[in-house]
Amino acid sequence: MSHLLPVTTVLGCKNSMLREGLRHVLSSTRFRLHPENLTRGDITLDHTDQDSPLLFILDASLYPAGLAEGIWSLKQRYAQARIVVLSDSFNLDGMKSAFQSGADGYCLATTGCEALIKYLDLVMLGEVVFPSAAFLAAISGNGLGAELSNDTSAIRMSPQQAAATSDSLDSPIRTLSSREAEILQCLMQGAPNKVIARKLDVAEATVKVHIKAILRKIRVANRTQAAMWAVNHLSSNSADTTWA
Template identity: 30%
Template sequence: MGHVPNWGAGGCVPAQRGQTRAVGDVLIVDDHPLICDALAMTLTHAFGLRRVRTAASLAAAQRLLREAAMPDAIVLDLNLPDVQGIEGVMALQKLAVDVPLTVISADLDSDMVSAVMAAGAQGYVSKSLPRPQMIDAFQRMWAGEAVTPDEYESDRPSEETGEQMRELTRSFATLTPQQMNILRLICQGRPNKLISYELSIAEATVKTHIAAIMSKINVRNRTQAALLASKARIFVR
């Protein structure tokens, strides 16, 4: 994952809390413990957080959101052991509808940033940001501003293209968890019989789900479904 940012050292610039959304409880979803510790230390020092919880996988984060109090904000790494791409963004937002979600990632590809923002994230932050800029980015996001990397601003899509991506993402967000599992296996090139075996469901059930998937995302075949999933960056390692 590269070097660990030195966010947590002394000298943090405290945020102007009066201008910021009331954030006191933050959930950080990242499988790198040093990243979690550094980010938790930085945000706690800057914003006076009363609690920071961490989860090392999407499944762990989902359990926490179902079983414990809802956080005021979520920080998500895209590359987790059980999920990659914007699938994690969509999954967590289904459970935490009104909670601002920030993606923090080393991947600054403009298409990925576009996909994440189209999925409804409040912002996209580079893991390599220096401490003061990192704090400033979170202060702006928690005040309601959509924040993206500086590198993205010069290459961002047109509003028309952005709306098309948002509409595409909304259609994928209507898939059930089982349909998302089947779509993932389709994207990996699995035939129906193997999907049936891997998910322990009848092949007829697989076909029914695939028909529903194609209807929801408005495609005519499996190949088109896989291509659209790739375009929307649903599954990316």
């Protein structure tokens, strides 16, 4: 993506080793590092910086008392900036609050160099990025997601899709059949089609048909987005929902 515009990139890192590592990784990319490290919330932008896209890469430990508040504050000052959070470990609630506060990406500090640059490029193109495997592992209730815990691949969503996963409207729930609801619960646990088929004693092809119907009804693009949607809807509505 060398043809894309240079990006003024501000690091907010409490850990000096992480900061220097990022400087090395980004040194030969279009992510042009700002000389200041973000520690107090304010930086000085010159005319060149102001004319280029702006990206903040935040170490989650920089805001031990409130990452979400730190992100929100940055968004108030730099409304057009993109914000990516780097975390030492995956925290589902932390990721959700980061996105709700205005973050555009949530990555693990263990992400490989090439993958990180790719994720930053996606964020600058308007995508919302987070680690899909870690997400599935975090929401898995039976350990199925743990098989993927070493995978640092990321899922990408448009901002509209990301907002939909946090939408409190529960009308699509009413359109799911009881079987689709069961399968959606399995997706929320990170179960593959073969495991779902065995658990429900149906053919794997039948599971695929149901999943297509589920994606259409809850208006998401893939099973990971369906799992995230389920986290925000099923857990709080399952007790009083009557399935079709």
